[in-house]
Amino acid sequence: MHVRVAPRAHSRVLRAALILTCAASAAWMAGCRSDPSDQITAEWMLDPSPPVAGGALVARVALRDNAQRPVVGGKLHLEGQMSHPGMTPVLSDLIERGNGNYEAHLKLTMAGDWVLVLTGEIPGGARITKQIELPGVRTAG
Amino acid sequence: MDVLRLPLLGSFLRWRHSRQALQLVLLIVASAVVVHGLFGPQLAPRNLATVLTSIHWRGLLIVSVLAAGNLFCTGCPMILVRDAGRRLYHPALRWPRRLRGKWLGIALMVLVLFAYELFDLWSLPRATAWLVIGYFGLALVVDVVFSGATFCKHLCPIGQFNFTASTMAPTELRVVDVATCRSCRTADCIKGRFVDRGPESRPGDRRLVERGLQPARTLVQRGCELGLFLPVKVGNIDCTMCLDCVHACPRDNIALATRVPGAELLETRRRSGIGRLAQRTDIAALALVFTFASLVSAFAMTTPGYAVEQHLAEMIGVHSEAPVLLVLFAFGLLVAPLVLLGSAGLITRGLAGGVPFTARELIVRYAFAMIPFGFGVWLAHYGFHLLTGILTVVPVLQSAVIDAFGHAMLGEPAWRWVGMQPGSVFPIQLGLVVLGAAGSFGLVHATSLRDHPSAPARASMPWLAIVAILTTTALWILAQPMEMRAVGFFG
Numbered sequence: 001m002h003v004r005v006a007p008r009a010h011s012r013v014l015r016a017a018l019i020l021t022c023a024a025s026a027a028w029m030a031g032c033r034s035d036p037s038d039q040i041t042a043e044w045m046l047d048p049s050p051p052v053a054g055g056a057l058v059a060r061v062a063l064r065d066n067a068q069r070p071v072v073g074g075k076l077h078l079e080g081q082m083s084h085p086g087m088t089p090v091l092s093d094l095i096e097r098g099n100g101n102y103e104a105h106l107k108l109t110m111a112g113d114w115v116l117v118l119t120g121e122i123p124g125g126a127r128i129t130k131q132i133e134l135p136g137v138r139t140a141g
Numbered sequence: 142m143d144v145l146r147l148p149l150l151g152s153f154l155r156w157r158h159s160r161q162a163l164q165l166v167l168l169i170v171a172s173a174v175v176v177h178g179l180f181g182p183q184l185a186p187r188n189l190a191t192v193l194t195s196i197h198w199r200g201l202l203i204v205s206v207l208a209a210g211n212l213f214c215t216g217c218p219m220i221l222v223r224d225a226g227r228r229l230y231h232p233a234l235r236w237p238r239r240l241r242g243k244w245l246g247i248a249l250m251v252l253v254l255f256a257y258e259l260f261d262l263w264s265l266p267r268a269t270a271w272l273v274i275g276y277f278g279l280a281l282v283v284d285v286v287f288s289g290a291t292f293c294k295h296l297c298p299i300g301q302f303n304f305t306a307s308t309m310a311p312t313e314l315r316v317v318d319v320a321t322c323r324s325c326r327t328a329d330c331i332k333g334r335f336v337d338r339g340p341e342s343r344p345g346d347r348r349l350v351e352r353g354l355q356p357a358r359t360l361v362q363r364g365c366e367l368g369l370f371l372p373v374k375v376g377n378i379d380c381t382m383c384l385d386c387v388h389a390c391p392r393d394n395i396a397l398a399t400r401v402p403g404a405e406l407l408e409t410r411r412r413s414g415i416g417r418l419a420q421r422t423d424i425a426a427l428a429l430v431f432t433f434a435s436l437v438s439a440f441a442m443t444t445p446g447y448a449v450e451q452h453l454a455e456m457i458g459v460h461s462e463a464p465v466l467l468v469l470f471a472f473g474l475l476v477a478p479l480v481l482l483g484s485a486g487l488i489t490r491g492l493a494g495g496v497p498f499t500a501r502e503l504i505v506r507y508a509f510a511m512i513p514f515g516f517g518v519w520l521a522h523y524g525f526h527l528l529t530g531i532l533t534v535v536p537v538l539q540s541a542v543i544d545a546f547g548h549a550m551l552g553e554p555a556w557r558w559v560g561m562q563p564g565s566v567f568p569i570q571l572g573l574v575v576l577g578a579a580g581s582f583g584l585v586h587a588t589s590l591r592d593h594p595s596a597p598a599r600a601s602m603p604w605l606a607i608v609a610i611l612t613t614t615a616l617w618i619l620a621q622p623m624e625m626r627a628v629g630f631f632g
Contacts, residue, residue: 079556081186083264084625086196086530088559089186111444112625115184
């Protein structure tokens, strides 16, 4: 016995899925620009090193452009994120100490793997993102 | 109560395209997961792939089972893609008889859990995206080659998890009036509903039918692709709540009925598409993997968990995590259940006297009583991540928009938006584990009353002890400090 499936909404759904994929790709391509972060280098210094969970952490970062000139006047923030999504981040503003040096005070709340993410704007309006991985942060003792 | 008769909700579910509507929503979400996972920032807390899967999808999946039923199988977007694929290539083969059952699904479920721990998939957006793509691809390939819902019934790791969890759901698709089914001659609920091309067809169509160039009947609504014949269907195992049976039944004789969660695990009737539960060693094994994996999964995220891995590595003399995890999984999912339940089976035969079952048969019968406890632990674990991280999707979306368009069209990312404090969630977790344990205590007792009416108290003692041991273990695990490791443990 021959059986033919009656027309359904599948072709409409397939069209919707294809349109969605094209839109997502277009959005991604629109976002594909050169990243100003690539022009900036960050040198990190942590105190204490290695950092300890539950204790105060001072994060210092020196920003230089590709001509090794200090990047001054940035409005920058520091986030401490864990490797597992959904964990409460620790947030702090970076205070400029002059000559492209910035400093933030944090407290890593839990043992595990952390990533410090620097975000913000530098003079000229460009947004930058820099990060440093802090694997295996342990509690004191 | 019949949920299908409720205003609004019932009308929506009875709409022929309700499932497709849900599937389309989840397809959009899956697309966002894949695109952001592949092309977005590769830091897990800032990527939709890892945030939506580890926090929202896992948490909402288990919560929705408790609240309503197997909703995530109802809205599975892989079926939408598979259906589209079948428009191009209709499957001609049936899944081989010797591969039917749950063993392959169990193996895949364990493999996914193992890979999740080994590769720390929660921290890898791109790998998560590829896992999602792989899932879709596998479902598509299997179901355009084999007929029915082969991937759902025999293979899908998520499906096997959902089927087991949905034994605790408060709803079930079942017939309203069995007498109505007795007078039914077409069995649309399983065969599908067809429309004949009768005299009212166009003359051109009738000539094409007579010449064999056009089908004589048209399928307007498929029936249950998982082989569940509604008059004999018992419980939620293998039911994806696709609602095909509801739409196919010409007598409107199927209800989404409320019920007592877990009660189906005591049913001894022969189940359509499954047989008798007490004779299904594979489903019993699935129940035990479901239960014990809840503990292994939670333990792996704790400081003692990492300490155990380190000790094991030193004992074995390895520098790679894979053999250590293999040992842990083998102990947690194989050795511990066999030792505990095997001992209980032997003790029951000794204590209860005249038990007509072998130790193996006892293990199978009592394995299902462990499901409520396992469900409680999964709910405590996934619920923790959901409650503590439910709002993180907001800043991640805001950040994704900035990445895509260069402007904060949804505002600056509010990274302080996370969720409840872990300390506030802890009492909820304890309560969920205790409730799950209470459910298992009740099922053990009811199983003993059913199977050992002459000595139920003595027969149940070893199994109650197992539930008590597992509950103590779960509460201890929940009290341990969490440690979120992502980079290779061995450096």
